[in-house]
Amino acid sequence: MSLTDVTLKQKYPAKAHARRVSKFLTDRGFSSDGVIYLEAQKTRMVEDDDQAEPFRQRRYFFYLSGCKLPDAYLTYDIAKDILTLFIPPIDPESVIWAGLPESKEEALQKYDVDHVLYSNEVNATLAGYGPSKTTTVYAIPEQISEHITFLPFAETEFTSLRTAIDECRVIKDSYEIALIRKANEISTLAHIEAAKVTLHASNEQEIYGAFIGTCISNGAHEQAYHSICASGTSCATLHYLRNDQPLRERLNILLDAGAQYECYCADITRTFPVNGTFSKESKVIYDLVDKMQSACFKLLKANVRWEDVHEHAHWVAIRGLKEAGILVGDEQEIFDKRISVAFFPHGLGHYLGMDTHDTGGHANYEDPDTMFKYLRVRGQVPAGAVITVEPGIYFCNFILDPVLEDPELSKYIDKSVLDQYWTVGGVRIEDDVHITENGYENLTNTPKL
Numbered sequence: 511m512s513l514t515d516v517t518l519k520q521k522y523p524a525k526a527h528a529r530r531v532s533k534f535l536t537d538r539g540f541s542s543d544g545v546i547y548l549e550a551q552k553t554r555m556v557e558d559d560d561q562a563e564p565f566r567q568r569r570y571f572f573y574l575s576g577c578k579l580p581d582a583y584l585t586y587d588i589a590k591d592i593l594t595l596f597i598p599p600i601d602p603e604s605v606i607w608a609g610l611p612e613s614k615e616e617a618l619q620k621y622d623v624d625h626v627l628y629s630n631e632v633n634a635t636l637a638g639y640g641p642s643k644t645t646t647v648y649a650i651p652e653q654i655s656e657h658i659t660f661l662p663f664a665e666t667e668f669t670s671l672r673t674a675i676d677e678c679r680v681i682k683d684s685y686e687i688a689l690i691r692k693a694n695e696i697s698t699l700a701h702i703e704a705a706k707v708t709l710h711a712s713n714e715q716e717i718y719g720a721f722i723g724t725c726i727s728n729g730a731h732e733q734a735y736h737s738i739c740a741s742g743t744s745c746a747t748l749h750y751l752r753n754d755q756p757l758r759e760r761l762n763i764l765l766d767a768g769a770q771y772e773c774y775c776a777d778i779t780r781t782f783p784v785n786g787t788f789s790k791e792s793k794v795i796y797d798l799v800d801k802m803q804s805a806c807f808k809l810l811k812a813n814v815r816w817e818d819v820h821e822h823a824h825w826v827a828i829r830g831l832k833e834a835g836i837l838v839g840d841e842q843e844i845f846d847k848r849i850s851v852a853f854f855p856h857g858l859g860h861y862l863g864m865d866t867h868d869t870g871g872h873a874n875y876e877d878p879d880t881m882f883k884y885l886r887v888r889g890q891v892p893a894g895a896v897i898t899v900e901p902g903i904y905f906c907n908f909i910l911d912p913v914l915e916d917p918e919l920s921k922y923i924d925k926s927v928l929d930q931y932w933t934v935g936g937v938r939i940e941d942d943v944h945i946t947e948n949g950y951e952n953l954t955n956t957p958k959l
């Protein structure tokens with residue numbers, strides 16, 4: 511059994527997360543005479559059908575429970591350090607269709623909580639916190655059911671819990687790292703299978719299907735995000751959705767796909783030639799993106815400024831595109847005029863965890879500087895964070911045409927050389943890394959070319 515699987519034999523550290531979130535609150539002056547209250551996502555029916563919608567657990571609830579059940583609740587008594595999970599009671603009618611649900615005894619065995627009660631006991635339990643007349647309840651206002659009453663509490667605090675959990679989620683513990691590693695291991699099997707299928711595939715959807723099927727066969731029934739399985743010039747569409755086009759004479763596949771495992775995500779991109787061999791131009795761009803990524807890896811360690819790493823990727827891109835003859839002129843001017851942004855328009859990476867674009871990154875989408883506008887992480891990256899490193903170079907006419915039409919900007923681009931590169935579409939290479947005190951650990955073991 512791998513070390514990852516040994517780690518994952520233990521319980522998800524819900525109690526440690528509850529303590530961490532509480533400390534975040536009390537360190538900021540909030541009362542420890544308080545109760546954290548969270549709700550699971552509800553079972554929701556498809557609008558015009560008698561089936562439930564695909565279920566996605568609320569991340570705030572999962573972080574403090576490790577429980578994927580719908581229609582559950584939790585309370586955490588901060589001062590007494592007691593975590594209570596409320597699960598749906600047995601409904602004899604539903605047993606016929608869905609089998610027996612988890613019992614209280616099973617739930618107590620499975621989750622890192624102190625007590626398990628039924629969900630029809632939530633209000634009575636909340637009322638029990640009331641008599642002291644000083645207790646605060648912390649909750650997320652959009653995630654409180656109508657039937658829940660906080661009347662017994664002296665104070666309701668609805669502004670800080672979401673932020674507290676968002677910020678705590680940035681630093682992963684070893685169990686969370688193991689979950690992300692597991693999601694990566696399964697995704698790697700799927701990327702390998704998808705690459706094999708490509709050699710005899712005639713449509714993007716065969717590659718897409720191979721990826722999803724392999725994830726499911728290996729225990730990851732959900733995806734972290736909609737796979738991007740693009741071929742040819744569609745590789746330039748950053749979040750390409752179709753995944754259904756014939757491969758015909760197209761040069762490359764860009765497969766950006768990752769499994770979700772027990773609510774934790776992998777996010778991996780590989781770009782490879784459809785027929786097994788890169789064209790000359792594709793190879794130039796692939797090698798450049800690879801170089802951007804390895805140059806960025808070298809800068810990674812605790813508290814590195816993410817803007818610095820992102821800028822570094824641009825410098826490597828500028829030099830490489832100049833060497834290829836696509837860019838011409840003074841490198842500093844090219845950098846200052848943000849010409850490289852037209853080839854590398856997105857951010858270098860984002861936090862990864864329960865969400866693919868995980869919380870706590872403090873992006874500034876209003877930033878007027880195009881180089882940083884889409885950078886999903888701003889400022890220093892702490893040890894314990896998991897972040898993607900995903901440089902790319904794209905030949906996207908929607909982005910490049912306005913630059914080519916502007917004489918001030920187009921003078922830095924050699925159009926005749928650029929014209930040889932449109933069929934490359936785009937190249938992105940993306941790995942998930944765990945930032946450590948002195949460096950980083952790459953959690954993605956998917957082969958590269």
Ligand code: GLY
Pocket residue numbers: 735766777778
């Ligand atoms: N994997 C898609 C993205 O990071 O936006």
Ligand code: MN
Pocket residue numbers: 777860898900940
């Ligand atoms: Mn990504």
